[in-house]
Amino acid sequence: MTSIMKKAFSITVVILMVLAASFSAFAQQDTITVVHELGEVEVAKNPQTVVVFDYGLLDTVDSFGVKVAGVVKSSLPSYLEKFRADQYVDIGTLFEPNFERIYELQPDLILISTRQAEVFEELNRIAPTVYLTIDTSDYWGSFSSNLRLLGEIFDRSELVEAELRGIKEAMDVINAQAAELGASALILMANDGALSAYGPGSRFGVIHKEFGFPAADSNIEVVNHGQNVSFEYLVQVNPDLIFVIDRAATVGGSISAQQVMDNPLVRMLNAHRNDNIYYLTSQVWYTASGGLVGTKIMVEDLEAVFQ
Numbered sequence: 001m002t003s004i005m006k007k008a009f010s011i012t013v014v015i016l017m018v019l020a021a022s023f024s025a026f027a028q029q030d031t032i033t034v035v036h037e038l039g040e041v042e043v044a045k046n047p048q049t050v051v052v053f054d055y056g057l058l059d060t061v062d063s064f065g066v067k068v069a070g071v072v073k074s075s076l077p078s079y080l081e082k083f084r085a086d087q088y089v090d091i092g093t094l095f096e097p098n099f100e101r102i103y104e105l106q107p108d109l110i111l112i113s114t115r116q117a118e119v120f121e122e123l124n125r126i127a128p129t130v131y132l133t134i135d136t137s138d139y140w141g142s143f144s145s146n147l148r149l150l151g152e153i154f155d156r157s158e159l160v161e162a163e164l165r166g167i168k169e170a171m172d173v174i175n176a177q178a179a180e181l182g183a184s185a186l187i188l189m190a191n192d193g194a195l196s197a198y199g200p201g202s203r204f205g206v207i208h209k210e211f212g213f214p215a216a217d218s219n220i221e222v223v224n225h226g227q228n229v230s231f232e233y234l235v236q237v238n239p240d241l242i243f244v245i246d247r248a249a250t251v252g253g254s255i256s257a258q259q260v261m262d263n264p265l266v267r268m269l270n271a272h273r274n275d276n277i278y279y280l281t282s283q284v285w286y287t288a289s290g291g292l293v294g295t296k297i298m299v300e301d302l303e304a305v306f307q
Helices: 003-027 055-063 078-084 099-105 114-126 139-153 157-181 231-237 247-251 257-261 282-288 292-306
Strands: 031-036 039-044 050-052 068-071 109-112 129-131 185-191 194-198 241-246 277-279
Touching: 031 129, 031 139, 039 114, 039 129, 050 055, 055 068, 055 078, 055 109, 055 139, 055 282, 055 292, 068 099, 078 282, 099 114, 109 114, 114 129, 139 157, 157 292, 185 247, 185 257, 194 231, 241 247, 241 257, 241 282, 241 292, 247 282, 257 277, 277 292, 282 292
Parallel strands: 050 068, 050 109, 109 129, 185 241, 241 277
Antiparallel strands: 031 039, 185 194
16 A cells, blocks of 8 residues: 555544544434423534523523523513624514524524414424423413423523522512412503403413412403403402503503503502502513513512512
């Protein structure tokens, strides 16, 4: 064998060894099988390029220290304002993804929630897509389950368990205080001048179930945008506590929740007379519930009742 042939043979052997090592490393890469409401998907642990649609999921993975490549920027909550920076790719809206931009990112994982359910199949063709949502009838169960799954994917299980313990303890304290107080509570959403009410089993039912505030009206219709109500209804129910979510402050509008509640009939209510009308952090409750940081903010909002 000539020296040239020996050299070529050696180079070939080296290339084959490198390819074999790369293949072996790929084959041994840890993965996790995720079964969710929309399907089953194989996800690499600690994915490198991550695209996130849901703001609750975004605040959770950000808390983990995960580098996110693409987000929806159109209605970012103020506490996630850093994701408006140019280093994060704008991947469309909550309902209309920009598939071309997402494809160009070549993501290893896409995280979605309810608002993206209809485009799950299209996104899943681009990269493994995981659908996680909050069950409004079991906030704690679905929240803790989602957190544990994300903790497993991103190798943050110890952090997750510590965070869950702290949040659960805080929620239990509020629950006990609410039971002792025994004050009836009504949840209202102000939407640019209009009012709607939410009760047990609704998207904000966590206030009644997990946080333990008794409902002022247990017969409120469970619909996504709440039951339309009048100021006369408020007088009839006359709650001891009112929790207000300002939708206009989140999605845009000209009339604030405070303006809506500045009404002679509201001033007749027990809640108003006793200074027990609480304006919740609307961007969290309306668009980012279910996140690790968002849930802590929800806890702080309700702790204010006892401060």
